[in-house]
Amino acid sequence: MKLTRRQVLAAFGAATAMSFTSRLAAQGAPITVSALYDLSGGLESYGQPIVDALRFAVEEQNAKGGLLGREIKLNVYDPQSNMQRYAQFARQAALSDKPAVVFAGITSASREVVRPIMRQFNTLYFYANQYEGGVCDRNMFATGVTPGQTVEKLVNYSAKNHGGKVYIVAADYNYGQIIADWVKKYTADNGGEVLGVEFFPMDVTDFKTSISKIQAAKPDYVWSALVGGAHISFYRQWKAAGMLGKIPMSSTTFAGGNEHVILTPEESNGIMVCQNYLQELDNPLNKQFVADFHARFGADYPYITELGVGAYQGFRLWVAGVEKAGTVDRLPVIKALESGISLEAPSGRISIDPKTHHTTMDVHIARVENGGLLPVETFEQQPPADTAMVCDLIANPDDNQQYVIDF
Known part of the structure; x- marks a missing residue:
């Protein structure tokens, strides 16, 4: 049977991935990353692209040789848009998975269920969605946009x-x-x-x-x-x-x-x-990201959402923090991220703001047009100025609350 070029490349890719996985498994126990996102219950249109983006990020990193020479394992939970299940799965993930980091929550309500549980069990937490701002918690990093x-x-x-x-x-x-x-x-x-x-x-x-x-x-x-x-x-x-x-x-x-x-x-x-992110952004890194994402999930994938890319970029920042710290241990990684780590991402340059644990990033105004988002105007390197009005984790590392910003 004659194989097409695509079949040959797919087989080679699978063999390469298996080779990486075998070598990583031999070097130590996997690093666990847990994810809690709604895959049913009414918010699945938000949750599924986020989980897909995290899967893509984990597979991409493992194909590069893993992290600190170890394979990364992603455990996914579906809280079904239910706050009781968020609480249940957050505790289960923290206690059973013993993850190096947890990515979780779509709504602010789900974040505020997960966040205290992660802090209670000393588990690093990334919240990747856009939200209303004001959370000041050294154990959490927010990689979505704020008002x-x-x-x-x-x-x-x-x-x-x-x-x-x-x-x-x-x-x-x-x-x-x-x-x-x-x-x-x-x-x-x-x-x-x-x-x-x-x-x-x-x-x-x-x-x-x-x-x-x-x-x-x-x-x-x-x-x-x-x-x-x-x-x-x-x-x-x-x-x-x-x-x-x-x-x-x-x-x-x-x-x-x-x-x-x-x-x-x-x-x-x-x-x-x-x-922060539009699939149509015209930069080389985004073009390659979109091509690779479609190669993984299919050319007919609906649209790579900002929320999905927020999780992808959050994962990349966490990886950079681990690599700088030389360990997945929580406090050294937090300190590494607080050094102001930044990287080039599909949406443009993103940087951790040490005082707020939020991100400085580009934002884009766009017009909906025939199922896409046509860029109209770009604002480069916007800081989380709202949350910076109330939060300084360098001066007050024990702060742990969501402020209602008084303007």
Whole structure:
């Protein structure tokens, strides 16, 4: 039987991976990395790309020879979008896996379940999602964007291009409520006006009354901080009401769960977002990353999300910390990361901010267009300025709380 070139390369790759794995196994026990992400229960559109990105990162590192000469093993748990299961699996991972690091949590609620458990069991914790900012905990590193990095940029852009009057719709939990406050602040800074704010539980699917209120208010644009599978209904009902294109929409949550892929172009084109990562970024490292990712998961993979890349980049930062420390032990790795480790990543350069354990990174405003995200404007090397207002872990290493930032 004659093999194609692709089959030959695949067989060679598999043989090479097996060879690496065999050699690594001979050099010591695997290094365990645990991951807790929703693969069911309503937030799976966010969780699955994150887990895929972590698998990719682990496989990539093992193909390079592992870490400190040892194979990395990834253990994945599905909390099913349930906080009790998050608590259960966080304890199980910390006690049974004895991981070198845990990557976990999509919502702020899940983070605040996991974070104290990781601290209790002295297990290093990476939170890779965008969030509302303010967490100050030496045991945690946050590699997603915060409001000062994205919300400010998108509010300014929206006010400049559409006008200062905004109507806010948001998920009814910690993230949505605090993001709404940030939108209010930046709107006021621009001399604008918030015409209305509505919060919706995560399981709400009927937005007709809210859309009628928005139509009556006649804002210059709508800000969406909606989250989860149920809230996709808002965008469909917005289109059905004939509003897409009539009143512009801006969001820092849209596309995080591949909403721009799930919805049709007719339901989503023109929505503006601001993120750290876009699959369309035109730099050599990202082009290679996308090509390799598609080679692993298929050319028809829906879209490599910002949340997935946040986990991938967080993993790369953790690896850099371990390599600098020369050990996977928690405190030496924390100290290594606090030295200000930085690296070139698919989204651009990312660096650990020692005082906050958050990251300095590029952010990009983009427009949803035919299932993709078309870059419009880039802001380079944005620090976590919001969290830096309240957190200094170099001066106060024992700090352990989430601050509500007073602005």
